[in-house]
Amino acid sequence: MIGVSFEAFVVFFLVAGLLIVVGLWFFYDLRDKSYYDRQRSLRAHHCVRCGALYANRSETEVARCPKCGFENASLRF
Ligand SMILES: [Zn+2]
Known part of the structure; x- marks a missing residue:
């Protein structure tokens, strides 16, 4: 059995979930910013x-x- 404690397991998934949410946040923010910049240039x-x-x-x-x-x-x- 792998010697990983339950607390480390929970912290790993919390940090992984947080990184995914922040990554998606930046991705969609940059995508929307470029979309509205293109619309504004019309x-x-x-x-x-x-x-x-x-x-x-x-x-x-x-x-x-x-x-x-x-x-x-x-x-x-
Ligand atoms: Zn004309």
Whole structure:
């Protein structure tokens, strides 16, 4: 029989469970942070020529309309 006490066995499973919970916490926190950063980088545009609403991920304020090709500035709220 392996000489492991009951207290060491309980402590091992408590620490293992705690490490799993903390690991999942950090994993989902980082995943959600990257998801919301991507969502926040979207810019909304309204085409003044054809009236289309579209979104763009580029860093510039101006984006070309996918329907008519006219360049529009991003909307500001
Ligand atoms: Zn357009």
